[in-house]
Amino acid sequence: MDSMVQTHPSRAGESADSYLWNAWYVGALASEVGPEELFPRTLLDTSILFYRKQDGTAVAIHDRCPHRFAPLHLGTRNGDQVVCKYHGLQFDCSGQCTHSPHGNGNIPKAAVVKSFPVIERYGFLWIWMGEKEADESLLPDFGYLDNGPDTALAHTYLHVNCHYELISDNVMDLSHVDHLHGEILSTKGTLSPLMAKVRETERAVNARWVWKQTPASLLFSPHMPDPAGETHLFFDITWTPPANIQLSVGATQTKTDAPLTLENTVGQYDLHTVTPESLDTTHYFFATRRNHLLDDAAHNEHMIQILHDTFQNEDGAMLEAVHAEMRTSDFFALNPVLMSNDVAPVKVRRLLKRLKIEEQTD
Amino acid sequence: MDSMVQTHPSRAGESADSYLWNAWYVGALASEVGPEELFPRTLLDTSILFYRKQDGTAVAIHDRCPHRFAPLHLGTRNGDQVVCKYHGLQFDCSGQCTHSPHGNGNIPKAAVVKSFPVIERYGFLWIWMGEKEADESLLPDFGYLDNGPDTALAHTYLHVNCHYELISDNVMDLSHVDHLHGEILSTKGTLSPLMAKVRETERAVNARWVWKQTPASLLFSPHMPDPAGETHLFFDITWTPPANIQLSVGATQTKTDAPLTLENTVGQYDLHTVTPESLDTTHYFFATRRNHLLDDAAHNEHMIQILHDTFQNEDGAMLEAVHAEMRTSDFFALNPVLMSNDVAPVKVRRLLKRLKIEEQTD
């Protein structure tokens, strides 16, 4: 019997139960998959090919010819179909082989590539990779992103060499902002002493901070009536499976008894959502809609670049260092010292674990 | 007890039964091993040192001093012998230690390096790495390569990051040429619909295609009386263990009832032969003799460069992508969808497997 060859050593210990499968993951920014493109990306250790039909509909199939395992993205488009570069088998977007140039042209029954449901929404291509029937109701409503002009909306993508749960840990505990980040996000030490108010439901974890600081961080102070003055702020973040974190943040100098929301503050509505490439590497997708300076395209471009660079060079660099130091994806096995600021991320880890166990025992 | 250290992770799963051992493999092009050279190459996960005695005879020994495991190719020549760079032990080409500069000069009985039979033939150095006595009769006759002027003969070498059996699969199923390659080898879609005639013997698999196309591929059309006209062609390929594929190809515009051969066509006699470096990496050797334009050295040089680039950039690139996607050397474990064009390569895989099992149970 032949030996197994592990070209990716870190994948040696992978097992099916490492991921939640029956869920919507972002596979790509909608803008990454051009009309004629064969766009490959590895998700959950599986090679996926995204492309768009001639009517623009995005589709996803396994990026592996079932004949001799050639990556299909090396092939060519033929209308809505894909032709394998190696031996010319042609597949439609349901994964069915529709043409074989070999012999009498007979198409073996097994000549089918797995196809995956895709939803294009909020500027992303969402993919369902589980065995159960795709359940569109499990894609949360991030419709705030859709409401408003393009000049107040931006998306970006990062690749980070860490386990994906380290990224949700990072966003769910915003007490890191004063330590890891510079003035752009600084709370001047006012956030860390606060206990986030954390609420948990069957399929979500929410954390909320409300505080005041003087002045606001550079993200908001220029937009306040008194840039140097006391400012009231809030963070409101909600994790939903498999790995979405919706974060709203806003600032105001107007006194109000109402809870702070994006309705009564200058702020932005962000979506951080990550998809494991492998247990060691993660695709990090981000979208943000601003509720101010709606028509300022230059500001829009400037801000997404700043946020992108912050996530890459500050969060990303730290999380890669943490991942390398941990040398495992089993966070709790390392006996972390947990503190009050860890309530929300730990609730997320436990909820995800429960959902994975439910999926496996279903 | 000390832990094992695997500096080559992919070698972790290697086992002795991954290779057919009692067989002749090409270790090097004859031209790679100069008269004074100590030429190292890893074959079947074993470090081998090739060099030539002063009379030009090529020899091969384990490239590892038995004292402290220094690679012998780092050392120096002393006549027909090799002196280890680390502590000066000297070995003759049978692997016997003949001199120790240490203490009273006593040579321990175990101070022997394994030596390997080598045959220099057809422009290659063939090595026998098995435990059984080397059997020269197991080296197939590729004597056609020897018949004719040097200006119609060429050799080349490639290194490919894939399992060696993927290369025999590739050559045994020539239906890939219209999909993977350009005009130089194109059959204009005429080959794929044909079923190769496949014959199998105890130790060989032969596949043969005969077809016509208009015009011939660029490899032959310039040498036809009517370059744009209908041309009759044949491919005749024979696999022999451990990993030789002899391929003849020819074209003619002369009608004949006789079977097409290199005697009655314009064609060439090729030998593809591969040697595993490891389960993930392969040495690919190639020789070709042309039966036309015999004295055209410039054409000879031009053609071998074209073929080399084709194998490297088209076949090699595809096979490396396939290997990376497979992440295993156990082809059948992935449940490939097999078609009529796979008859010959599958017969080769089964024959090689039978020979390996026979060797292990012998």
Add this chain to the structure above:
Amino acid sequence: MDSMVQTHPSRAGESADSYLWNAWYVGALASEVGPEELFPRTLLDTSILFYRKQDGTAVAIHDRCPHRFAPLHLGTRNGDQVVCKYHGLQFDCSGQCTHSPHGNGNIPKAAVVKSFPVIERYGFLWIWMGEKEADESLLPDFGYLDNGPDTALAHTYLHVNCHYELISDNVMDLSHVDHLHGEILSTKGTLSPLMAKVRETERAVNARWVWKQTPASLLFSPHMPDPAGETHLFFDITWTPPANIQLSVGATQTKTDAPLTLENTVGQYDLHTVTPESLDTTHYFFATRRNHLLDDAAHNEHMIQILHDTFQNEDGAMLEAVHAEMRTSDFFALNPVLMSNDVAPVKVRRLLKRLKIEEQTD
């Protein structure tokens, strides 16, 4: 359950018994750790942070925050304390967390980083990583290095991709010098035939060679009355655990019945001491004190550069090739052919093994 991720494949097989733990290892040259520096280095597969308190005292703590495993060297200094870059926890040099900016500032009892005893001596920072109480008496006396002007003393550091015991093998068997090195260290073939006189005690192995050659190696001949004349020389080397080799070498043209020592020869007192980074990579530290040309700073600089380059390009290159060829750290499992020149290195391997077994069964 989550899978284990091995980002360092070669560490997969590591086990606690691979190293002698209760011992003093060099962690850094004293000069590597500047007054304000956070200096990280992996020792025995453990991330260590070295830094100096404001009074200059060197300290070492685990380079891993116990909260979320951020490397502490990414953080900042606060007086004698270190502030984690990720969430702002502050640790003193005993590893105790002294400040948390989170919530009510409560510091969990477990918020402690392991700290390690450090001794700064002989130009090195020595670290004790074992579980037993640090025993200063186990740091051998290399006080010769301290006696004399700085212009006759030099230190250097190399990183070598090999198992650490290969380096002690190399230094304990100096018969390699005529084969691996050039004229600078050449014994003109006079050393290899000699049997080193080897003595062993409970915790040390000593080897001694005394010989004559004409002329001396380039290291000494320029300092002899008759540079081309017959010279008497000695090597005296002593291994002590965990991985120190003190080597004295001297030359004289004065006849004497007394044993040759650094008192009656032109020579130098060297300390080779190595610390495993992992089972595949080693930190190599070196110090040397000359007993001649005491005030020649230029000569001093020239000589340490020559020795550094020799160790890196000749010893280091050979040992990396040997390590790669061995693919294991279990030297004896490969059935080495041992000779008279191997007596001292084999005694060292056996003594170290005995000490490791004693430690584990203690």
